[in-house]
Amino acid sequence: MAGPVAPEEQRFCLQEVLDTFKLCLSENEEVSLEHYVAGWRGLVKFLNSLGSVFGFISKDAVNKIKILVGHLDGENGPKYVTVQSMVKYELASDLVDLTKRGNHPESGCRTLLRLHRALRWLELFLERLRTSSEDSKTSVMCAESYNESLAQHHPWLVRKAAGMAFCVLPGRPAFFEVMNVGPPEQVVAMLGEALPLISEVYQVTETLYAQHNLLDLP
Numbered sequence: 162m163a164g165p166v167a168p169e170e171q172r173f174c175l176q177e178v179l180d181t182f183k184l185c186l187s188e189n190e191e192v193s194l195e196h197y198v199a200g201w202r203g204l205v206k207f208l209n210s211l212g213s214v215f216g217f218i219s220k221d222a223v224n225k226i227k228i229l230v231g232h233l234d235g236e237n238g239p240k241y242v243t244v245q246s247m248v249k250y251e252l253a254s255d256l257v258d259l260t261k262r263g264n265h266p267e268s269g270c271r272t273l274l275r276l277h278r279a280l281r282w283l284e285l286f287l288e289r290l291r292t293s294s295e296d297s298k299t300s301v302m303c304a305e306s307y308n309e310s311l312a313q314h315h316p317w318l319v320r321k322a323a324g325m326a327f328c329v330l331p332g333r334p335a336f337f338e339v340m341n342v343g344p345p346e347q348v349v350a351m352l353g354e355a356l357p358l359i360s361e362v363y364q365v366t367e368t369l370y371a372q373h374n375l376l377d378l379p
């Protein structure tokens with residue numbers, strides 16, 4: 162499974178991801194793009210520690226993270242502080258391809274939508290992990306969660322490749338170990354803490370995108 166031991170800054174830690182998702186939502190339910198991206202960076206560390214089979218997934222996630230960071234660090238960075246301000250700015254400035262891919266293939270709105278859909282997969286997967294028994298198969302939990310969410314937006318070839326990658330996922334005990342939390346009961350408790358945060362970020366974004374008819378951006 163995993164290769165040589167990763168340096169500390171590349172090592173996944175569930176607590177770190179939990180902390181970034183805690184910081185994501187402000188009191189007035191605005192989603193901080195900086196923390197959203199940081200949450201995904203943390204998750205990509207986990208994916209990287211699972212080995213090169215997951216490289217094509219990690220690469221796509223990293224590309225999308227880079228696009229969003231590019232917006233955050235760009236000259237219009239202040240417009241990208243929250244997902245709400247990003248949507249408002251990009252729509253008002255005609256910076257989103259709404260019906261077919263055109264001049265704005267890297268808009269913040271369409272890029273974030275891809276990660277947003279993946280967040281639903283994560284929510285479903287973590288809930289299965291949290292309620293699983295010691296001998297449950299991570300590959301099955303992952304595939305079921307994928308089929309209920311992201312798969313509906315992926316073409317056959319991507320679905321096939323993803324399905325093959327899931328087959329080499331480590332078993333639950335090894336999987337829990339990579340999370341760097343402690344014994345399984347502690348992992349389960351931390352997942353219980355992380356899930357409502359992830360769900361809330363997902364719901365707030367889903368409602369915002371639905372209000373603006375952005376859920377099917379090409």
Ligand SMILES: CCCCCCCC/C=C\CCCCCCCC(=O)N[C@@H](COP(=O)(O)O)[C@H](O)/C=C/CCCCCCCCCCCCC
Pocket residue numbers: 175204205207208217218219221222275276278279282287303307311319323330340379
């Ligand atoms: C708390 C710890 C346990 C769970 C840790 C999970 C770590 C997962 C980290 C990253 C997940 C990857 C997110 C992938 C984003 C995919 C976005 C997407 O849908 N992209 C497609 C469409 O993009 P455009 O072409 O429209 O720009 C793109 O075609 C995708 C290509 C790559 C394949 C994506 C397969 C996604 C499978 C998600 C499951 C990851 C399996 C992780 C196993 C633990």
